[in-house]
Amino acid sequence: xxxxxxxxxxxxxxxxxxxxxxxxxxxxxxxxxxxxxxxxxxxxxxxxxxxxxxxxxxxxxxxxxxxxxxxxxxxxxxxxxxxxxxxxxxxxxxxxxxxxxxxxxxxxxxxxxxxxxxxxx
Amino acid sequence: xxxxxxxxxxxxxxxxxxxxxxxxxxxxxxxxxxxxxxxxxxxxxxxxxxxxxxxxxxxxxxxxxxxxxxxxxxxxxxxxxxxxxxxxxxxxxxxxxxxxxxxxxxxxxxxxx
Numbered sequence: 011x012x013x014x015x016x017x018x019x020x021x022x023x024x025x026x027x028x029x030x031x032x033x034x035x036x037x038x039x040x041x042x043x044x045x046x047x048x049x050x051x052x053x054x055x056x057x058x059x060x061x062x063x064x065x066x067x068x069x070x071x072x073x074x075x076x077x078x079x080x081x082x083x084x085x086x087x088x089x090x091x092x093x094x095x096x097x098x099x100x101x102x103x104x105x106x107x108x109x110x111x112x113x114x115x116x117x118x119x120x121x122x123x124x125x126x127x128x129x130x131x
Numbered sequence: 132x133x134x135x136x137x138x139x140x141x142x143x144x145x146x147x148x149x150x151x152x153x154x155x156x157x158x159x160x161x162x163x164x165x166x167x168x169x170x171x172x173x174x175x176x177x178x179x180x181x182x183x184x185x186x187x188x189x190x191x192x193x194x195x196x197x198x199x200x201x202x203x204x205x206x207x208x209x210x211x212x213x214x215x216x217x218x219x220x221x222x223x224x225x226x227x228x229x230x231x232x233x234x235x236x237x238x239x240x241x242x243x244x
Contacts, residue, residue: 071232
């Protein structure tokens, strides 16, 4: 059974660094073609793709946020970690992790339930 | 970045009637080397994560009812719900995965008339 679960702080202060963890089960992060992305959704708004890490450890970032984001993984604990620096109230959103297993296309078939992160002093 | 534009923003359809959602990309999402359109459709209900409905523009994900269908190529795509059911009330998003950054449309809210 494939599952992804986001964890981290529900509240961060402006200028702080956010660290979110995605713990996966039912598949391996190192299976060829496996990709895990972070995607966020501000309340009542559309989805925004943030970053991705591939089975071979290659990282991809949304250029609009690249300077603030770092994605990494720990294959021994089946976790993918996203850090976002210099948080601002506009970063208040539900943060999702999702996997894409197809070798030819990055469409996400399983998503976590999401983690609402509020940025406020 | 490839900009995805959905229309309408919302629509109200009677139960059993057809719902049609449009999505336009600012650049073609068709890839010649595998003859596929890198376009997916998602359904999102309140308080839930997005659910994959369609990928490769027209391939239905396993378990998705056949009243959902996707069509289109290049820059113009459509998601159709042939006979709207009450459980189809949701926001629907298109997404391109032709290039990074992956981008989503603004969403179309489907309601019952």
